[in-house]
Amino acid sequence: MKALLLRLEPVIWLLFGAGIMVGTLLLPGYLLTVALGAPLGVLPAHALAFERAHAIAANPLGRLVLLAIIALPLWKGAHHTRALCVDLFGNGSDALVGSLLYAIALAGSAAGVLAVLAI
Amino acid sequence: MARPANPHAMAPSRPGPTRTAPPQVPDDFWTRPRMRTYLLFDATGVVYLCVGLVALRVAWALAAGPDAWQALMTSFSHPLYVAFHALALAAALFVGVRFFRLFPKAQPARIGPAKPPPRPVLQAMLYAAWGAITLGLLVVLGGIWPS
Numbered sequence: 001m002k003a004l005l006l007r008l009e010p011v012i013w014l015l016f017g018a019g020i021m022v023g024t025l026l027l028p029g030y031l032l033t034v035a036l037g038a039p040l041g042v043l044p045a046h047a048l049a050f051e052r053a054h055a056i057a058a059n060p061l062g063r064l065v066l067l068a069i070i071a072l073p074l075w076k077g078a079h080h081t082r083a084l085c086v087d088l089f090g091n092g093s094d095a096l097v098g099s100l101l102y103a104i105a106l107a108g109s110a111a112g113v114l115a116v117l118a119i
Numbered sequence: 120m121a122r123p124a125n126p127h128a129m130a131p132s133r134p135g136p137t138r139t140a141p142p143q144v145p146d147d148f149w150t151r152p153r154m155r156t157y158l159l160f161d162a163t164g165v166v167y168l169c170v171g172l173v174a175l176r177v178a179w180a181l182a183a184g185p186d187a188w189q190a191l192m193t194s195f196s197h198p199l200y201v202a203f204h205a206l207a208l209a210a211a212l213f214v215g216v217r218f219f220r221l222f223p224k225a226q227p228a229r230i231g232p233a234k235p236p237p238r239p240v241l242q243a244m245l246y247a248a249w250g251a252i253t254l255g256l257l258v259v260l261g262g263i264w265p266s
Contacts, residue, residue, distance in 0.1 A: 036208070
C-alpha cells in the first residue's frame with residue numbers, strides 16, 4: 001500500500017496543491033455567503049433563495065466552482081491530516097491512515113461530480 | 120513521546136567510521152513556536168476535509184429541491200454549524216496568509232526563458248487574486264449581481 005501511495009504521490013500532490021491554492025482562494029467568499037451570511041440573515045433574502053442559488057449553481061461556471069469547493073479542500077484536508085498524524089503519532093500506521101484519508105477524498109470528489117451534474 | 124524519528128531515513132548506504140546517535144524527537148516538540156505553527160497549518164487539513172464534506176451537502180441540497188435547500192439553510196443557522204464555519208473561515212485565512220508568503224519563495228529561479236516576477240510582486244498578485252475572487256463571490260452570492 002505504501003508503494004502505491006508513493007507511486008500516486010505526483011497526482012496526490014497536484015490535487016493537494018490545487019486544494020491549498022484554489023481552495024483557499026474560493027473558501028472565504030463561499031463561507032461568508034452560503035455558510036454564514038445567508039443562514040444568519042445577513043444577506044438579503046433573495047440573494048440565496050432556492051431559485052437564484054440553483055440558477056447560479058446550474059451555470060457551467062457555477063458547477064465548476066462548486067465542484068472545486070467540494071473536491072479541492074477534501075484533497076488538501078486528506079494530505080494535511082495524514083501529515084498531522086505522522087507528526088503526532090509516527091510513521092507506524094501511515095499507509096493505513098493515508099489510504100483511508102485519500103479514499104474519503106476520492107469518494108467525496110466522485111460524489112461531488114455526481115451532485116453538481118444532478119443540479 | 121520521545122522516540123526515534125525514522126532513524127534510517129538519512130543513513131548512508133554504508134556505515135561510516137563515526138557512529139552517530141539516532142535522531143530523537145524531544146518530548147516538548149509541539150511547544151516550540153515554529154513547530155506549533157507548522158502543526159497548526161497541518162491541522163487546518165481536518166477543517167478543510169470537513170468543509171469539503173459539508174459543501175457536498177450543499178450541492179446535494181441544491182439538486183434535491185427547495186425543501187432540502189431550506190432545511191440546509193435552517194441547519195446552517197445552528198450554533199454548532201455557525202461555530203464550525205467561523206473556524207473554517209479562520210483556517211482559510213490562516214492558510215492563505217501562510218501559503219501566500221511561502222509560495223513566492225518556492226518558485227524555481229527560471230522555467231526555460233521565463234523568470235518569475237520578484238517575490239513581493241508575486242505575493243501582491245496572489246493577494247489581489249484572493250481579494251478579487253472573494254469580492255466576485257460576495258457580489259454574485261450576496262445578491263448584488265445579477266440581481
